[in-house]
Amino acid sequence: MRRIQTRGTLWGTLIPVFLILASLFPLLSPSFAHSQDQTVTFRWAFGTLIDEGLTLRLEPIREDRSMKSGDHFKMMVEPRTRCFVYVIYHNSQGEMIRLFPYSLEQFPAGFELNKRYYIPQGERWFELDTHPGRETFYLLASARRLVELETLLKTYESADPEKKPDLTTQILAQIRTERLLHREFAESAERPVAIGGAIRGIEKAQGENRQSIDPIAEVISSTTGFYAKTFTIEHQ
Numbered sequence: 001m002r003r004i005q006t007r008g009t010l011w012g013t014l015i016p017v018f019l020i021l022a023s024l025f026p027l028l029s030p031s032f033a034h035s036q037d038q039t040v041t042f043r044w045a046f047g048t049l050i051d052e053g054l055t056l057r058l059e060p061i062r063e064d065r066s067m068k069s070g071d072h073f074k075m076m077v078e079p080r081t082r083c084f085v086y087v088i089y090h091n092s093q094g095e096m097i098r099l100f101p102y103s104l105e106q107f108p109a110g111f112e113l114n115k116r117y118y119i120p121q122g123e124r125w126f127e128l129d130t131h132p133g134r135e136t137f138y139l140l141a142s143a144r145r146l147v148e149l150e151t152l153l154k155t156y157e158s159a160d161p162e163k164k165p166d167l168t169t170q171i172l173a174q175i176r177t178e179r180l181l182h183r184e185f186a187e188s189a190e191r192p193v194a195i196g197g198a199i200r201g202i203e204k205a206q207g208e209n210r211q212s213i214d215p216i217a218e219v220i221s222s223t224t225g226f227y228a229k230t231f232t233i234e235h236q
Helices: 002-028 030-034 147-158 161-181
Strands: 040-051 056-060 072-079 084-090 096-100 117-119 124-127 134-142 193-196 205-208 218-222 226-234
Touching: 040 134, 040 226, 072 084, 072 096, 084 161, 096 117, 096 147, 096 161, 134 161, 147 161, 161 226, 218 226
Parallel strands: 193 226
Antiparallel strands: 040 056, 040 072, 040 218, 072 117, 072 124, 084 096, 084 134, 124 205, 134 226
């Protein structure tokens, strides 16, 4: 009888504990990591202006194409969920240029939902110069801040010229690492997209054009908490 009584006392103690744990289980469940808080949704536009003589036609940059010196292009990011979007440019001379966010201190307080952020800012457009070469753009979006990548970018931007080649290698490696961490969720759209054109000197935005890039924007959404796409531009 004493042994049975001991068991009954033990179960009487454990049952409330199990009930408490059961009530907390939804919060501890692995599926919680993929809740709506992990959804990455933003509008993205990457377009060029085609000179047709008396008019300029706006055309999206999505696939292989030929671009020539003097062509203009522009990008736009509009976050729809709380996420962190990065646009990083690697030019043919090996330099890394952070195009977006405008400032790393912009995250998170200065990053507003449903606000359009233009690259370059305002009504300016990038203009292709006369130098040939391969240029690469990395578009990354994450539900969490990519702290390691941000740290490398900050270090690069303040580093002496002789240290930048090694930091460039580290930044590219970190981008690859982020993509590998999410490889099981990777989409076919994350494959590099080759585009004809030359962008050396992209850091210099030239001219103004009131043509809006908004009409070609598309919504990008990922429930995995991460999205990445690479654009490679070649001068022909």
